[in-house]
Amino acid sequence: MPLILLVRHGENDYVKEQRLPGRIPGIHLNKHGRKQAKRLAKFLKPAPVKAVYSSPLERTMETAQPIAKAFNLKVIPRERLIETDVGKWQGKKIKKLRKLDSWRKVQLNPSRFQFPGGEHILDCQYRLVQEIEQLTERHDPQDMIVCVSHADPIKMAVAYYLGLPLD
Template sequence: MPTLILVRHGRSTANTEGLLAGRTPGVALDEHGQRQASGLVRRLDELPLVAAVSSPLRRCQDTLAPLAEARPGMPLHTEERVNECDYGQWSGRKLAELSDEPLMATVQRHPSSAAFPGGESMRAMQHRAVEAVRDWNARIEAEHGARAVYLMCSHGDVIKSIVADALGMHLDLFQRISVGPCSATAITYTPLRPFLLRLGDTGELGSLAPPAPTEEESGPEEGSQGNATVGGSA
């Protein structure tokens, strides 16, 4: 099955202002975030991406704009299911103010039980995001093969919930995961298990390119069925 590169959007104006943006329309990248988006092109330069998938929100679309310009032949899709968590009445508020809300303790300690007033639950957020990843994995493999690499640009909590699912972690533990703005997280999915290859990486990603098949190979490539390398890989 394919390798998925999860990219969090670049730093936004809401990030620098200490706001919980949620789905507030029009939240853009700040100047640093724009530089991060431009730098993403170089970081991905050696990676043969077959497609990119994005949250519909502007900050994700803007993060992928330089990459789309550099790769005009790469399909770019919008996927509603990897949209930001719907924080409801919390959206647009200062994080410092929200820290005093009784619900914040649940968000931090038992996020699987957290539901935002006028919004959605964190469990529902994870369910739709993981469903989207599984659907896109199947589509990408059907169209491009099991060695294919594709990218998905989304949001911090969404990406963390996808990583937690890949690692078999309960959602209550997902706050232990950290993904910074414009960081890349790579997961290779196999029939047996997912492999987390990178987490919150801010460097170059060319080493994630799949090796070319050799003449000696017959059937599925080595490791494609999900067997781990005993003792660790080279």
Template sequence: MTTFYLIRHGHNDFLGKRKLAGRMPNVHLSSEGYRQAEALGRILSSVKFEAIYASPLERAVETAEPLARDQGLDILIREGLIEIGYGSWQGQSIKTLRRRKLWSIIQNTPSLARFPEGESFPEAQARVVAEIEALRDLHRSKKASIACVFHSDPIKLAIAHYLGMPLDLYQRITISPASMSVLAVSDSSIRVMGLNDTRATYVTPEF
């Protein structure tokens, strides 16, 4: 049994601006995001992780850093955990994008949607699921707890897959900044043990 803690990165300035950061470089955690990252490390201190993986984007790595420090582990970068390729939508405001015809398709039938010059939702889901399965193969020799720090849409797509949900219903899942969702996978069973745990959002900083 491999237990995956699927952790979304913390708050960043692009979220505050209501813009689609996508794979843009140099998008860092905000002060609130750093506080959330430290809280995640404290909340998960009782879990002994075998490995900590992260998307290559800065906001994911920065979220993983307190957890890796406290666990005495290195952060292992996995390209398969990267954000969806939003193509030419990257960096644009949500207000502007909502006026596009494609926005309605993404919200209602994402299985038919591809971002201009970017990734389709079926491609993104297949990529993330393949990554999780590859990590399970790496850690299948014993019971292991694995942290994966990445992004909202890829986490939602992975959870939808393991719940057996049609891709077109994946938008019903909410994954908040700095939230944790827990997935237990073995050769004979799959269990979603927790979804969108937002304790890190509400923990009072320790001084």
């Protein structure tokens, strides 16, 4: 199985503002996030990276670009690496969401939770695992690939491969 580096996108202003960005288009890395992406590309430069895949959202593509450039590769957008569809919570302040009963539910039993108007947590996990499995089939076992995605989908995939429950 190829070595897969799961990378979370760099900082954006939604993170700083404690907002849940979800899949809102047009959220770009801020200055600090661009620096993070460049530093990561420099750090990875000695590694034998064969491919760079990314969620199609701007903040992930902007994180992936310097990495791909360091290896003379193109970023390959992959729809299944996209952020969890948080539905009606998209763009909301986390401080307000914490007051909801449903916030407590997702924190205590995420495996049973579906975002209002959005994706079920287990569907997100399944989607990301399926993508990783498909990418591993496309590469040789000795290859190293980079997948730039989002915090929650990455956590769910890691939990799956470690055999850990989401709850």
